[in-house]
Amino acid sequence: KVMFYSAFCPPPLCIASPSLMFVYDYHPMAETIGEKHFSFSHSPPGTVPEGLIWSYLVQLCTAVRVIHSAGLAARCIDSSKVLVTTQNRLRISSVGIADALHPDNQRQSKQEHQYADIAAIGRLGVCIACSSDSADPSMPGWMDAMSQQYSADLKNFLFFLLNPQGLKGFPKPSGPYLTIYDVLHFLMPRIVGEVDSLYRHSDLLLTHMRRQMDNGRLFRILSKLMYVHDRTSSADESWADGEKYILRLYLDHLFHQVDSEGSPVIDLGFVIMSLNKLDAGNEEKVLLASRDKATLLAVSYRELKG
The missing domain is CATH 1.10.510.10 (Transferase(Phosphotransferase) domain 1)
Known part of the structure; x- marks a missing residue:
């Protein structure tokens, strides 16, 4: 049934005629x-x-x-x-x-x-x-x-x-x-x-709820990555040479894939699969490259998560 909460008579100043409200x-x-x-x-x-x-x-x-x-x-x-x-x-x-x-x-x-x-x-x-x-x-x-x-x-x-x-x-x-x-x-x-x-x-409903929980979990991971992506530091302008540089390369790996002809590759399934491996700390190796191809790093998802 429709849940009943209370019944009351409003003050005379609120309504001209006497009323009972539910x-x-x-x-x-x-x-x-x-x-x-x-x-x-x-x-x-x-x-x-x-x-x-x-x-x-x-x-x-x-x-x-x-x-x-x-x-x-x-x-x-x-x-x-x-x-x-x-x-x-x-x-x-x-x-x-x-x-x-x-x-x-x-x-x-x-x-x-x-x-x-x-x-x-x-x-x-x-x-x-x-x-x-x-x-x-x-x-x-x-x-x-x-x-x-x-x-x-x-x-x-x-x-x-x-x-x-x-x-x-x-x-x-x-x-x-x-x-x-x-x-x-x-x-x-x-x-x-x-x-x-x-x-x-x-x-x-439980199936839909699990999907939404997965979406929320992946969003939190991406949010953490974006907090450190391209953030400058007043103490050390060369912070990109440190450990956070790997995360910057990983974001490029996620969102800046190109095919053999140099055209952008938009693959949401790849992004979701990779973020799930990162969240689980998988031992699988992933090859990260800088945009100018001058730097190549082979690291595991466990190392990225750590």
Whole structure:
């Protein structure tokens, strides 16, 4: 869900009318379910892939489980409150607003509010499958429309969320109301698939992170080399004849390669490979030459690093 931080009433001097403000995490470029899937009018049913709908259902049910296990209810699951962020990640926004503006009374129990969350997930799933925010699961015909595009498993699961007492093949709820734990029992195979997908995405992110770490490491090496390259010293103007002269020759070796015709050679792969050998202190020898070819030095990467 979208992380809630605080709620406060601003001082009267700031806003003309009394207001209650809620502070949540900001997710840039996020879209609501309605904006992502219902912004195009007259979209035919079946536009959203079934695998994506199952992913949405798993994410919503697992998020609601956390809320219900705390003895609360979301009371804000609809197409205008559920956000879609990167990689089709869902986040429930506006949590706590209904509790603050419409606190529980004696007419509805906590169990009724919690089942209302489950039914809201079912209604949202039907709307996504039918590609219409106005799809009404209470009207006949929606199951037939879904049957043409989606599997019986998805159709029956959504019907189970909306009518837990009226579907054969699904056991009756243990109590007077369907609980999120009853729902998760039937979602378990889909949850396993969702976890596997998350692991694959995590591996991809780790791969990208390692590449960026390598880039940062090579940048630090180049920065150190450039600090001593062509830097003059007031104490000794002939410092280039010392040990730092080797580093100057090495930079020429990296960035001033030429081919047999004297044309510049631009080879980023060579630069990266050579810097990696320098960082590792490889024993491989490298031939360094001054630009006028008057000086030739054969040194190892370990000697350069030292």
